[in-house]
Amino acid sequence: MSGPMNLPPLALPADHVPVKAGRVGVLLVNLGSPDAPDVPSVRRFLREFLSDPRVIEIPQWIWRPILNLLILNVRPRTTAANYAKVWLPDGSPITVYTRQQAEALQGRLGDAVQVDWAMRYGTRSIGERLEALMKAGCDRILLAPLYPQYSAATNATVVDEAARVLMGMRWQPALRTLAPYYDNPDHVRALAQSIRDGLAGLDFVPDLIVTSFHGMPLRTLEAGDPYHCQCLKTGRLLQAVLGLPVKVTFQSRFGRAEWLKPYTDDTLLNLPKEGVKKIAVVCPGFAADCLETLEEVAMEGRDEFLEAGGSDFAYIPCLNAGETGMAMLEAIVRRELAGWA
Ligand SMILES: C=CC1=C(C)c2cc3[nH]c(cc4nc(cc5[nH]c(cc1n2)c(C)c5CCC(=O)O)C(CCC(=O)O)=C4C)c(C)c3C=C
């Protein structure tokens, strides 16, 4: 008679270490930052970032000489000086806030789920953190690029990098990716709440809410990238929920090609001439405050607007690791994880 009790014991090697498995992991991913606000660190960071063909979509044989001979010799000086203006005691703002978001999410989800965070470029790579999650026993991982609006230059390159790392693994985890959440009602409500909270602390009533999204080259829209439409929809939904006029603009142009319009800087210079003197600015394309929001919008943008004749300017911070934003992130992550329950 045969049965399970009669099976011979498995012959395992003497040095066999039992593997942990069966846990669910969440990997929050944002763009990344230099390790320090100095020229060598910024050059290293920009070299990696701007060598990504998902970011610069021109043939590498044309782009490489421009990057190495021109951009990496000139840009790191101004960019490092800009980083120095916003650097926090614990590091670059985007790094500090992303770490805080992961810690807060871990607290909300409890021990059944392992939360970690990574950056697409620079320190704390996606590969390193995927391996760490697997060592912790996670064989199902939710990869969550923290970009509300989808673009190939942000979301797709995160998935590319994860897939590249998985190519080298014998035992791959099951992977889900977080869908863009630009029109998720929880997201729109969280943004609206953070704007209301911001407005409540002001000593003026803005004529207009200006939303500033990171720009993209115009040709990416023509090539089918949904980013532009998703930014416009976030803006429209915010206007509907807030019941206040909202204008969508695009910041951070790079290079000479045409980018998505209207440009944030042109808008800030023109609004006072059109009689709009009091504004609140918010950046709903960024999950965390960073160089682009804190230096380019909250500092440079403010100066531009006031010098052009504006009277009142308020910058409303990103959701970062605040209660409102974390409740939203918990809700959308829990919904994704429900498929694995
Ligand atoms: C939020 C979405 C982002 C999109 C879309 C995006 C596209 C994009 N960016 C560049 C070039 C640069 N971006 C830089 C900084 C930067 N970009 C984002 C986000 C998006 N970029 C963030 C969050 C940051 C800040 C990182 C930080 O450390 O705080 C920079 C570096 C700074 C500088 O030198 O000005 C560059 C360069 C391109 C070309 C692009 C789309 C094709």
Ligand SMILES: [Fe+2]
């Ligand atoms: Fe960027």
Ligand SMILES: [Fe+2]
């Ligand atoms: Fe910028």
